[in-house]
Amino acid sequence: MNRASSETLTVAERTTEVLCPVCGHRNQSFASNHHHCRDCGSIWHPARRSFQYSADYPVERGHRQNAVVASKQRTLESWLTATNTEIVGRQVLEVGFGGGATLDWMHRHGAHVFGLEPIAANRLAAQAMGITASNIGADMAAFAGRNFDLALYLDSFEHIPDAQRHLNALNQATRAGSRAILVLPVADSLSRRLLRGWWPHDIEDHWIFYSTSGLDALWRAFGWRLVQTFSPSKCLTLQTIAAHWRMKTGMTVPLGPFANSAVWLNFGERGLVFERS
Ligand SMILES: [Zn+2]
DSSP states (O other), X not given: XXXXXXXXXXXXXXXXXXXXXXXXXXXXXXXXXXXXXXTTOOEEOGGGTTOOOXXXXXXXXXXXXXXXXXHHHHHHHHHHHHTTOOOTTOEXXXXXXXXXXXXXXXXXXXXXEEEEOSOHHHHHHHHHTTOOGGGEESSGGGGTTOOOSEEEEEXXXXXXXXXXXXXXHHTTSOOTTOEEEEEEEXXXXXXXXXXXXXXXXXXXXXXXXXXXXXXXXXXXXXXXXEEEEEOOOEEEEHHHHHHHHHHHHSOOOOOGGGTTOEEEEOSSEEEEEEEEO
């Protein structure tokens, strides 16, 4: 079966007992292309788990355009304020830094920044911004023995294929009192329940939609407690919204002079702050 051309679950995938990758329970329902855990509410698409990112990913998504970079930086600043998070002088790891807009901003605002990013072109771009090469890694093994104050997952945790393995490695690079901030689209959001397959986050590189309670249980199992949730409004340019629409529908929206206009909105995402016990 060619997984690139079809997301439909095979009969074997529908009938084999599968454990929820978040809470580990077996109680779930099946739709044409995904599983839905009845215990924790998380949703996952098995065929998307092996999605391969191309080196063009950040450019395709417009992640390096000036207006997009500026809006990502304004957005992060607002979330750091909302979570009362200080970065000056702190050891900060950004997991999945992509185009590097937020890594660069934290670097220029006094944080000791480290970045994990699987795409080689993105790692090189971060070096070109002045981030120390040895602070950039392709996987968590690069950071074993570090002692991060803060780990950031800005729309990245839901891209990690094996969260348990990742959290094990994170615990080798943090200490009691370290914090993690996650922003991600969640299965228990109103917009997901209303829009279902038309939900804009339901795209090929999102293999899992965690529920808030599923995330709480998962991180708790690794010694982290949920200390805050927040509504992570984003400063989005119209061209970013149009790029997601194009990913979802194949339709291009002509924006003309409005491409760099920005709006603040939250569409089905949750912000969570965890602290390691
Ligand atoms: Zn579950």
